[in-house]
Amino acid sequence: MWNLLLLEDEPFVRRSIRQAINWEALGFRVVAEAEDGSEAWEFMQAHQVDVVLSDIMMPIMNGIELIRTAKHNGHEAEFIMLTCVNEFEYARLALQYGAVGYLLKASMDMEELKALLLKIKQSLIKKRDHRTKAPMFNLYQQIWRSIHGIEELEQRENEEGSPPLPAYVRLFVGSANSVSLENEQIIDLFDSNCEDKLLVHRFVNWGIATVFVWSDERCMPTTSVPAELSSTPWQTSDALKEGWVSLLQGIGRTWYELDPSLWAKGGLQVENITWKKESLILTQFEASHWAECEKSLRSLWDYFKEQQLAVVMVKKAADRLDKSFASLSNQAPAGKEVWAAVESHRQALEQLINRVHYYSKHRMKETITDHPEVNKIIEYVNRHYDKELTLKGMAKYVNMGEQYLSGLFKKKTGEQFIQYVQRIRIERACYCLAETDLRVAEICEQVGFVHLNYFLKQFKKWTGFTPSEFRESKKAERKKPLDEGI
Template sequence: MYKVLIVDDEPWVAYGLAHLIDWNANGFEVIGEAHDGVTALQLIIEHVPDVVVSDIRMPGLDGIQLLEKLKQQQLDVEVILVSGYSEFQYAQQALRLGAFDYLLKQVEAEQLLESLQRISERLRTKRETQPGVDLFLHDLFELLEPSNGTTVEQFLQNKGIQHEQPHFRFISCELADASVFPLLAAEQHVQMIRTCQLRTGLNKWAVLINYDEQSSSTHFLDYLSELTEHAQYAGISSRGYGHTKLALLYDESEVACCSAGFYRYGQLMSYKKEELDAKDKKMVLQIELAIKEGDLLAIKALLGEWSDRCSDERIAVDRLTTVYNQFISLLLKYYGNAVRYNDLEHLPYDQLVRFYRSPDEFFSRLEGLFELMNEQEAHVSNDQAKKIIAYIDQRYTEDILLSSLAKQFNLSIGYLSMLVKKETGKTYSEYVTEKRLALAKELLGDQSISIQDIVQRVGYKDYFHFNKLFKKHFGITPSKYRKL
């Protein structure tokens, strides 16, 4: 049953369309009505209909503008526009923008049924060749949380997606830009593997692949090669089965993708479960001893050795993050009040690779943290401190790294982070995050701005990351907050 949203600024016209034909008998279900374009856009984002039947002439956001919004946000919805004879040129413009069809008022039942029959065929073909591509970000947020216990098989059954092969893998892909992800379930692959594509961010997609590793390994490798041609970085999970947790496979593919981007090495990395080894544990103990002895040279030497090993072995970012957080704990443990103004916080792996975009930047930052604990505070005037905070306030929606800010004001990274905490009572990342989220709350009050647009406006690129931060700070997702 395909879902339909009817949009017309005249309620009685919308009601008439909803009762013009027997929708259910023809494989469609009317899930609601909207009487303006802004409300229609929000309902489309929230309920993901397959088809929208909309009037062209509406106040606020008309049918053409609604179609443009759908195209901009890459919302895969089939649109039938309804127009009068005098609006024919608008209908032509709509078709150029990707509308499926237009119908002239007053709409006849036969015309509507004929258009729906053709749409039904298109939707059926689309689902058979590329199931799941119409899933949107907010539908997946809870589903892909690590604590979610939904299995791969349960997910596919809930979405009505057929699967025949025993093995599953997730592939996470980061694109160079926000272009539409290619539909790659080509005919040579369809008989041997099935795919379900999920958009997981502004420029990120994940693909769940169902295949038989023994009988279709060649087809799988061919598809993988074709897929990664369109990705800047990609990560592939370990092999899973129907009873495997969906979120587990997704997280593995994300770790691998983040690792590929962090090291800037190759295009595709495979997930490999990595625990801290004996060398990692010994190095942490040696650094703790050096901290006790105040031996900064020994700490730098140990960090240099670990940096070389990380680059040589391509240590996965989740393992790297575990060691990093142990260092943060050591700094908090041994320096106590001395770090009260410092930008010290434990991080998950996805935030770590956002803050430190390369191994060089990561280890430079670590070294700076240890240096800070061994140097006297430099003197910065109150006026200079205010200029720094004012600079951040003016540009907090931009992607400004702490290292870039330190260079701008000719300060060490460690001292600058301490200064920000002293002036604001928050770490640099906390301060920027709170200002961004405060702006996001304000923008959510404007129904004409989509949540995806808001994510970009406040300085984020990843919808999932923004959603997690918003829920963590306010206890509710952005889409639910907007409904309050």
């Protein structure tokens, strides 16, 4: 309901206007009456007033002075002015100050007043939605990150000037492709009399759509919720995270195709996958050991299912591995949109294995030279970049002279042997910094550098960043808001 203040110095006229309209049927409640502008302004400063139906000519403070005072002080109430035949100049001034319209008191047309009220109501709804969209979306982002272990959820007071959140919220969750999750379909679940009371926001991330329905009242749906959607009952805004986690767990049960009795209780599992698990897969891929690579992927996916990892984390892992495979093959990755759209754990694995087969064809063409001994060295380096690697050791490995191998390697790959080794190590370090929480010193050791200072110098030379700067830049990229259809 929108709050209306009735301002008229003649009690008979006030009573007539109040009794002539079913205010609640139009979505308004008359919260107060006043006899002059000064009394009305005092009330407006202490209470929420959305609309003022005001006479123009009154004692102490007239309607023109009231609207001018209200607008000057930033009050957002909408004004409808009541005027007499000889007061048109005042009515014109009222319109200049922002009044929505005016009516003649002597021949007041109630249908015209209703039309003005409905026009104002639509304007109020739009302004309310616009004011609350940004703070609500920021809240969704923060809670989403908190649920998925990206950052802690901070308890923040409403920022000055921001409207308070409505008292209650319902959540509806399902696939982003579900037509039943469009805003219009969600609104249609509720009685038409509730529409003005509802704020409906849609949030989409990694192919999972959540529609939030906010209200100051518990408006019950009159239509049953479609079977493909999960929903919560009305709950307080403070319990939003708890309700959201519960629905995402339901998405997980479907994603893993698990019997509900096998689903672990508790919050979503969002542990970061250790570097060793993905490192092994990348090493096998680089070495063109396709069968072992596929076997390790299946093992990793079994691990995800065993741990019942959050759906979003699995999709991110698929996207992350695909990008690494694509980079190593000089090909374009499938892209986040593809992984966001997969509907099951099994489908994600099958798609990723298909991508490996695709990349393997290009990798065989682009990374394998026409010299078997050089290929043997490349395979060895890609698998053992964390070990000590020297040209002398490689010459002995393939039974060649050191000088001859140096020239041959440069001719066949376009890089000096030491450059190739450094590039592979820096690429692995970049991956560790972006996708793991390992300390820089640990990464330095894992990718094969003996001295930390030398690693820092080489990393800066190859990337233009220090390791810390590189990691922070990747974190900043991940934290950019993803306004996907809200």
